[in-house]
Amino acid sequence: MTTTTDTHCPYCSLQCGMRLRTGGDPARAGAAGAPAEVLERPGFPVNRGALCGKGRSAPALLAPGARLTGPLLRDRPGGPLRSAGWTEALDRVAAGLAEVRERHGADAVGVFGGGGLTNEKAYLLGKFARVVLRTANIDYNGRFCMSSAAAAHRRAFGLDRGLPFPLADIPHTGCLILVGGNPAETMPPALRYFRELRENGGTLIVVDPRRTRTAAEADLHLQPRPGGDLALALGLLHLVIADGRVDEEFVAARTTGFDRARAAAMAHWPDRVERITGVPVARLRTAAELFGRAETGMVLTARGPEQQSKGTDTVGAWIDLCLATGKAGRPYSGYGCLTGQGNGQGGREHGQKADQLPGYRSIEDPQARAHVAGVWGVDPDELPGAGRSAYELLDGLGRPGGVRALLLAGSNPVVSAPNAAHVTARLRELDLLVVADPVLSETARLADVVLPVTQWAEEEGTTTNLEGRVILRRRALDPPEGVRSELRVLRGLAARLGVRRGFPEEAEEVFDELRRASAGGDADYSGISYRRIAAEDGVFWPCPDDAHPGTPRLFLERFATPDGRARFAGVTHRPAGEEPDRDYPLHLTTGRVLAQYQSGAQTRRVPELNAAAPGPFVELHPRLAARLAVAEGDLVAVTSRRGRAVAPARITDAIRPDTVFMPFHWPGAGRANTLTNPALDPVSRMPEFKLCAVRVEPAREAAQGPAPDAAQAPARGAAQAPAWGAARGTAQGPTRETAQEVAP
Numbered sequence: 001m002t003t004t005t006d007t008h009c010p011y012c013s014l015q016c017g018m019r020l021r022t023g024g025d026p027a028r029a030g031a032a033g034a035p036a037e038v039l040e041r042p043g044f045p046v047n048r049g050a051l052c053g054k055g056r057s058a059p060a061l062l063a064p065g066a067r068l069t070g071p072l073l074r075d076r077p078g079g080p081l082r083s084a085g086w087t088e089a090l091d092r093v094a095a096g097l098a099e100v101r102e103r104h105g106a107d108a109v110g111v112f113g114g115g116g117l118t119n120e121k122a123y124l125l126g127k128f129a130r131v132v133l134r135t136a137n138i139d140y141n142g143r144f145c146m147s148s149a150a151a152a153h154r155r156a157f158g159l160d161r162g163l164p165f166p167l168a169d170i171p172h173t174g175c176l177i178l179v180g181g182n183p184a185e186t187m188p189p190a191l192r193y194f195r196e197l198r199e200n201g202g203t204l205i206v207v208d209p210r211r212t213r214t215a216a217e218a219d220l221h222l223q224p225r226p227g228g229d230l231a232l233a234l235g236l237l238h239l240v241i242a243d244g245r246v247d248e249e250f251v252a253a254r255t256t257g258f259d260r261a262r263a264a265a266m267a268h269w270p271d272r273v274e275r276i277t278g279v280p281v282a283r284l285r286t287a288a289e290l291f292g293r294a295e296t297g298m299v300l301t302a303r304g305p306e307q308q309s310k311g312t313d314t315v316g317a318w319i320d321l322c323l324a325t326g327k328a329g330r331p332y333s334g335y336g337c338l339t340g341q342g343n344g345q346g347g348r349e350h351g352q353k354a355d356q357l358p359g360y361r362s363i364e365d366p367q368a369r370a371h372v373a374g375v376w377g378v379d380p381d382e383l384p385g386a387g388r389s390a391y392e393l394l395d396g397l398g399r400p401g402g403v404r405a406l407l408l409a410g411s412n413p414v415v416s417a418p419n420a421a422h423v424t425a426r427l428r429e430l431d432l433l434v435v436a437d438p439v440l441s442e443t444a445r446l447a448d449v450v451l452p453v454t455q456w457a458e459e460e461g462t463t464t465n466l467e468g469r470v471i472l473r474r475r476a477l478d479p480p481e482g483v484r485s486e487l488r489v490l491r492g493l494a495a496r497l498g499v500r501r502g503f504p505e506e507a508e509e510v511f512d513e514l515r516r517a518s519a520g521g522d523a524d525y526s527g528i529s530y531r532r533i534a535a536e537d538g539v540f541w542p543c544p545d546d547a548h549p550g551t552p553r554l555f556l557e558r559f560a561t562p563d564g565r566a567r568f569a570g571v572t573h574r575p576a577g578e579e580p581d582r583d584y585p586l587h588l589t590t591g592r593v594l595a596q597y598q599s600g601a602q603t604r605r606v607p608e609l610n611a612a613a614p615g616p617f618v619e620l621h622p623r624l625a626a627r628l629a630v631a632e633g634d635l636v637a638v639t640s641r642r643g644r645a646v647a648p649a650r651i652t653d654a655i656r657p658d659t660v661f662m663p664f665h666w667p668g669a670g671r672a673n674t675l676t677n678p679a680l681d682p683v684s685r686m687p688e689f690k691l692c693a694v695r696v697e698p699a700r701e702a703a704q705g706p707a708p709d710a711a712q713a714p715a716r717g718a719a720q721a722p723a724w725g726a727a728r729g730t731a732q733g734p735t736r737e738t739a740q741e742v743a744p
């Protein structure tokens with residue numbers, strides 16, 4: 001008998017609606033023995049039935065061969081992982097956490113979450129850290145994703161939600177500037193909104209150092225040097241002011257701080273901005289005129305301007321452009337962020353961020369602490385304060401005063417953290433590493449205990465998409481017998497650590513508690529229920545009571561600041577954490593490709609995605625390639641101050657001659673994050689993934705140097721993913737785990 005279940009894709013922040021058919025003819029079930037088949041769900045308003053290849057092939061993740069099916073345990077450092085039962089595994093974890101807490105204090109135990117976890121998991125993970133472990137040190141990989149946009153959003157508007165309007169508003173705006181985003185590859189179904197905008201007579205401007213598939217569809221492509229986005233925004237604001245296109249009425253009625261922003265912009269005259277960014281003055285003028293004269297307009301940013309050591313200020317400068325032209329807090333106008341991970345938005349609202357409690361409350365706010373402590377049934381004074389941000393937490397692993405036992409859920413920092421060889425070495429210094437994941441990721445391979453947990457179609461739970469729309473993932477099939485949900489895992493650990501109440505395993509019960517914890521907070525979910533989400537195809541927060549319709553559009557009446565006015569940032573250009581010099585003369589920028597997702601822990605296990613994008617590459621301009629005597633497909637070595645990566649050259653004039661690009665989805669020799677700079681934004685603590693200084697050489701000339709991880713002795717003796725790319729076209733490292741790596 002076949003069953004169909006309406007649910008959502010496990011990957012990106014679009015959270016496309018899909019229908020899963022289970023129980024049908026196995027022969028039709030698709031690749032790798034996937035126990036489900038994806039059907040269109042045309043009624044879901046965000047993607048209207050469209051899916052990218054990642055979503056269509058997602059059932060391959062459910063096949064037993066692709067995922068973990070029982071706990072794994074390492075008996076001694078350097079020994080192999082072996083199969084274990086749940087009781088033994090949880091006993092080992094609880095004893096290890098308790099021992100480290102006893103010997104080194106509560107803050108020596110850390111928790112590292114993920115932006116793909118459901119709201120319920122993120123909420124309960126935060127509660128577990130604060131109530132059971134009593135540690136301040138919890139953060140998550142969303143810090144690496146949207147935190148600069150979030151900080152800028154809060155600074156300007158008093159509230160952070162990815163988009164303050166539904167995607168469906170995009171086709172109705174007059175001019176949209178997309179800065180450092182490539183939805184044609186990262187979320188293809190969203191591209192239709194940008195196409196409809198142009199069909200309706202609107203203008204699309206794309207800012208990107210690469211001529212991406214999205215940039216190729218734009219009316220105007222501005223191609224600045226990496227790190228030039230802040231100066232570019234200021235240059236456009238300068239021209240808007242000089243051309244008399246400031247909306248004086250809006251600025252006077254709904255904003256504060258314009259004088260400072262005007263002074264900053266006037267110091268960024270066109271010739272100066274051309275020198276900083278490489279964008280010709282004529283194109284700057286065209287962009288300023290198109291945006292300035294449009295009745296309505298939007299600026300959307302993505303990881304390009306955000307993943308910088310000045311990301312908060314860069315986003316702030318783009319918001320200033322919106323505010324000066326009256327393009328915020330009005331229909332079909334405003335600033336928004338294209339969030340990245342599946343629950344990047346909800347994941348940061350409910351307490352797995354080092355400085356936040358559920359409902360987007362500050363952990364330093366006495367009222368917020370009292371409210372949440374009341375819901376949790378604990379004394380507010382017992383709640384820890386703010387802990388270390390993600391990179392600072394990872395950098396301190398195993399050091400005096402740092403975390404010595406780490407519980408990690410839904411994240412793969414061995415591939416996705418900046419300065420990844422260093423982070424890998426720090427992970428190896430831990431007294432205890434516990435990884436909860438559906439798959440044996442590169443980080444899980446280092447763990448002392450691996451806990452196999454449920455994934456999207458095997459569980460129920462909510463996520464919040466980039467629009468702030470809270471949606472419901474439904475369970476379409478049973479997980480393998482040896483697999484448990486994180487909620488059940490946390491319940492089991494809490495009980496072993498002496499807390500027997502307050503950790504339900506049913507997602508809806510957790511959500512009902514989350515609603516109460518969020519009540520009165522910025523991200524107020526108290527009027528949202530599973531029943532309403534199902535009936536209404538999602539509900540937009542804030543939604544403070546059952547009768548409230550939800551809030552698809554924010555700020556139409558007032559901004560969420562104490563005086564209701566938006567605040568100009570008034571920032572100025574500054575260099576990146578690392579600029580090219582004689583030894584490292586090129587910019588490296590990193591990013592994504594269509595067929596892989598984030599660290600690739602999931603998508604590298606899907607055969608059709610692996611076939612489409614089998615390994616890393618280095619994108620080079622033809623002039624640079626000629627100077628280096630490198631031909632298409634030749635191996636090149638890219639070296640930064642942190643290490644070296646080797647991958648085949650891909651030669652294209654879509655990139656600037658002073659810049660090379662690498663996607664970051666792979667481990668091993670081609671790992672882009674071996675190179676990236678962990679310089680942090682002072683406000684958001686976002687590392688500078690998007691640019692660093694490198695040199696590039698034919699690999700044969702650089703072959704004598706140490707491999708990125710060679711200097712890091714494998715203290716844990718964990719099996720390492722094989723290096724990629726011994727030769728062009730080499731198949732990617734294992735997508736399944738072998739018997740040798742997981743000794744029975």
Ligand code: SF4
Nearest residue numbers: 009011012016052055
């Ligand atoms: S666009 Fe994102 S949510 Fe939609 S199918 Fe692709 S990966 Fe999934």
